[in-house]
Amino acid sequence: MTPQTPILWSFRRCPYAMRVRLTVLYTGVTVDLRDILLKEKPVEMTTVSPKATVPVLNDNGTIVEESRDVMMWALSKNDPEGWLDMPAEGHAMIDTNDGPFKKALDHTKYAVRFPERDASADRAAAADVLMGLNDRLTHQTNLFGDMVKMADTAILPFVRQFANTDRDWFNAQDWPHLIRWLTAFETSDSFATIMVKRPIWVPGAEPTYFP
Incomplete structure (x- = not known):
């Protein structure tokens, strides 16, 4: 049987889905991109992934439900500029982002x-994490x-989500290197492509x- 194009369920504004689309775009691995509405999740997605959160990848019956795992799936197929060529600290930073920072972000964004x-x-807890990123970016374009x-x-994508909770406050903070890093991301061709x-x-x- 001829393998089918992998299906990627996505939601345009979800930061988890954004980072997966960015990775798929970078690797050039073709997927059937299916944008959904979170308030009307199709049964075709929830049947294969009862967790019912995006992104979800269906690679011919192999279901990948975590965004980092989908990123790794794509990067295992093609990594032309060496995204995976980073120290273990890089994965620890993602752990911090996905754990303490995301929790503080959600408590800030949805304070009500x-x-x-x-x-x-x-x-303030989220800002502490971001100040650490700013310090790393003082003398380099990206984190490594x-x-x-x-x-x-x-x-x-999560820094962007946090910034958008109060962009005026965010831009008034003493983290110019973080702002420069985020601005470069938001004005990139890659970001424009994944946000169509x-x-x-x-x-x-x-x-x-896609891509």
């Missing part, structure tokens, strides 16, 4: 849902030198091949 918490303390690595791509609005997937739709 957590009335028992101190929103200013949560924002001039070249983009997996860590940059995995973390930047595509039709919401419906059953029977023709494949939307």
